[in-house]
Amino acid sequence: MDERTRLPALYPITLKKSSQAECSTIEPKWAGQCPACHEWNTLVETAPFLKTARTKTGQKVSLKPAESFTVKTALSSQTGYTFSTGIGEFDRVLGPGLTKGGVYLLAGQPGIGKSTLLTQLALSLQPPLSRGGGQQAGGVLYVCSEENPAQVASRITRLQGLSSQADHIQLLNTSCVENIIDALKPTISNRDLKSESCDLICIVDSIQSVSTVTNPTTPGSPSQIRDSASFLIQAAKEHSVPLIIVGHVTKDGDIAGPKMLEHMVDTVLELSGDRQHLLRLLRTVKNRFGPTDETGIFRMDGGGLNEVKDPGAILLEGRVKNAPGSCLTMIMEGTRPLTVEIQALVVASPLPIPRRIAKGISGNRLQLICAILTKHLNLSLATKDVFVNVTGGLEVKDPGADLGIALAIVSSVKDKPLPENSICFGELGLLGEIRKVGFTDKMLKEAKSLGYTIVFSPLSHASIRSIKLT
Ligand code: TYD
Numbered sequence: 490m491d492e493r494t495r496l497p498a499l500y501p502i503t504l505k506k507s508s509q510a511e512c513s514t515i516e517p518k519w520a521g522q523c524p525a526c527h528e529w530n531t532l533v534e535t536a537p538f539l540k541t542a543r544t545k546t547g548q549k550v551s552l553k554p555a556e557s558f559t560v561k562t563a564l565s566s567q568t569g570y571t572f573s574t575g576i577g578e579f580d581r582v583l584g585p586g587l588t589k590g591g592v593y594l595l596a597g598q599p600g601i602g603k604s605t606l607l608t609q610l611a612l613s614l615q616p617p618l619s620r621g622g623g624q625q626a627g628g629v630l631y632v633c634s635e636e637n638p639a640q641v642a643s644r645i646t647r648l649q650g651l652s653s654q655a656d657h658i659q660l661l662n663t664s665c666v667e668n669i670i671d672a673l674k675p676t677i678s679n680r681d682l683k684s685e686s687c688d689l690i691c692i693v694d695s696i697q698s699v700s701t702v703t704n705p706t707t708p709g710s711p712s713q714i715r716d717s718a719s720f721l722i723q724a725a726k727e728h729s730v731p732l733i734i735v736g737h738v739t740k741d742g743d744i745a746g747p748k749m750l751e752h753m754v755d756t757v758l759e760l761s762g763d764r765q766h767l768l769r770l771l772r773t774v775k776n777r778f779g780p781t782d783e784t785g786i787f788r789m790d791g792g793g794l795n796e797v798k799d800p801g802a803i804l805l806e807g808r809v810k811n812a813p814g815s816c817l818t819m820i821m822e823g824t825r826p827l828t829v830e831i832q833a834l835v836v837a838s839p840l841p842i843p844r845r846i847a848k849g850i851s852g853n854r855l856q857l858i859c860a861i862l863t864k865h866l867n868l869s870l871a872t873k874d875v876f877v878n879v880t881g882g883l884e885v886k887d888p889g890a891d892l893g894i895a896l897a898i899v900s901s902v903k904d905k906p907l908p909e910n911s912i913c914f915g916e917l918g919l920l921g922e923i924r925k926v927g928f929t930d931k932m933l934k935e936a937k938s939l940g941y942t943i944v945f946s947p948l949s950h951a952s953i954r955s956i957k958l959t
Pocket residue numbers: 597598599600601602603604605606644647648789790791792793794
């Protein structure tokens with residue numbers, strides 16, 4: 490068949506001049522004249538997918554046969570063993586620590602502290618990291634594709650003071666995926682991939698700012714992110730290098746780029762918090778190596794992100810006691826009970842449709858709780874604006890905070906403070922019942938140990954109607 494009449498439906502056509510010199514333009518369909526160089530009859534169809542893989546020079550690519558393992562040999566290969574990050578809260582979230590050959594995606598809002606956390610991680614890791622904890626000179630490869638090396642170096646100095654202790658960190662100034670993969674290679678020849686140590690860790694900050702030459706789209710585009718991540722992950726797995734990738738999030742809070750990115754990596758970590766407040770929470774959204782219900786709690790200050798052992802103290806800092814509209818609530822952050830203050834303000838509304846404004850909880854949840862209170866406590870909220878706030882900039886998703894939100898609203902409407910030394914937790918049902926939540930016993934024990942004498946919970950009250958505020 491004549492080449493010009495064969496119009497491929499899906500595959501691109503590359504334009505070539507008849508003199509064999511390429512004008513390098515790619516067209517999706519055949520045309521008589523090249524729109525770039527205006528030559529006639531120079532279009533040639535190229536097959537993008539070859540039946541036999543070939544190199545650029547046209548030689549056949551010899552494919553490596555796939556390795557096959559039994560469970561026993563896979564276990565003894567040691568390529569997947571884990572080591573500590575040196576940051577307690579980070580280890581708590583990851584479960585066993587970092588895994589050799591594991592790929593981690595750290596996502597978060599701009600300015601939340603992703604680069605700070607990874608710089609601290611790079612400082613605390615002193616490869617090679619072995620099970621025995623032996624430490625010799627090794628390397629952390631920090632790819633500065635978003636910032637320049639001087640910016641990262643100044644953060645290292647800010648965080649550590651002594652930059653001499655950061656000699657194991659190599660700052661790679663590139664945004665080209667092929668350069669990153671090349672930088673992983675030289676150390677490979679003399680590396681024993683099956684050894685019980687790991688001498689290289691790679692941090693890519695961020696996936697939105699790197700690109701591969703095989704994809705002509707701009708950095709940050711979904712196809713570019715997919716291709717770049719796929720090459721990097723392939724290299725990390727092949728060479729048993731733990732790879733940590735930074736990912737941006739969109740306005741709606743989702744990880745920017747294709748959803749496939751989350752499927753491709755082993756672990757998805759999310760760093761969240763309110764930039765106006767000090768607390769930062771590190772959670773696992775997905776974890777192939779450990780639990781997904783742990784939360785690492787950090788405090789951002791002049792010296793970077795510091796581990797917090799008593800987050801309740803920060804959350805209750807400056808609290809006004811005995812104020813109507815304030816309710817102390819116990820929530821679960823991972824497997825840790827946490828005391829937060831929920832505040833409510835209920836005022837007469839000048840609007841035909843009164844407002845329900847929530848900060849730290851979802852708007853729908855507030856609507857629902859207002860409806861339950863209207864029905865089961867005869868609270869007249871139809872002409873009132875209701876504002877609810879969780880102090881400390883926390884985003885509370887735990888259903889156990891329902892009772893706290895409800896009691897804060899009731900306390901504000903009645904203008905009566907909740908009893909001193911009281912705390913609450915429990916989920917509210919549509920029938921006004923207080924339902925049990927996970928870890929009830931743990932929360933009760935924690936409340937007692939913190940010295941709270943009155944605990945409103947599903948164990949003390951069966952329904953919201955039975956709670957009488959004096
Ligand atoms: P950064 O880690 O660059 O955020 P991201 O990479 O998530 O965009 O920095 C976050 C903010 O933290 C920045 O506004 C400066 C602040 N910061 C501190 O408060 N203390 C510190 O020690 C450092 C390094 C940064």
